[in-house]
Amino acid sequence: MSMPDEGPEKTSLDALDRWLRQVPYAAFLGINAELRESDVIFTLPSNRKFIGNPSLPAIHGGVIGGFMEQAAALHLIANMANPALPKIINFSLDYLRPALLHDTYAHCVLSRKGRFISNVTITAWQEDSGQPNAIARAHFLTSENN
Numbered sequence: 001m002s003m004p005d006e007g008p009e010k011t012s013l014d015a016l017d018r019w020l021r022q023v024p025y026a027a028f029l030g031i032n033a034e035l036r037e038s039d040v041i042f043t044l045p046s047n048r049k050f051i052g053n054p055s056l057p058a059i060h061g062g063v064i065g066g067f068m069e070q071a072a073a074l075h076l077i078a079n080m081a082n083p084a085l086p087k088i089i090n091f092s093l094d095y096l097r098p099a100l101l102h103d104t105y106a107h108c109v110l111s112r113k114g115r116f117i118s119n120v121t122i123t124a125w126q127e128d129s130g131q132p133n134a135i136a137r138a139h140f141l142t143s144e145n146n
Helices: 008-022 024-029 061-078
Strands: 032-036 039-044 051-053 087-095 104-113 117-125 134-141
Touching: 008 024, 008 032, 008 061, 024 061, 039 061, 051 061, 061 087, 061 104, 061 117, 061 134
Parallel strands: none
Antiparallel strands: 032 039, 039 104, 087 134, 104 117, 117 134
8 A cells, every 4th residue: 555654644544554454355355545646546456366257357246346335435434533334325336347357446436424324436447547347326324423
């Protein structure tokens, strides 16, 4: 995980790195995060164990969905005053093109942070962020104290 030398971004990336190691599915997928300009970008490293269609080869859609859901939850945690694992309410995913066996990236936008429910929009891509492989929307139940 790349981190700036100092400042509040380093603190939140350090905390995010700890969460990435503590959430079992995020650790299994090998998800990492880095700061690019002012955005956190999540990465799903290329791994043959994630292949769902060996003829392309393409990453299994469930792996892409799981990666995007984890990225959204972790993005939400990074934006909480009192970080706690949010509970997923629903997750809507649109697959736009196959995700080939390359690193996959995700960018999240906190669309709404309410007292109890927060909405996150997620975009996943591989080589060109302008040509996403999938887009998703997630709704999470969060504590009023966040």
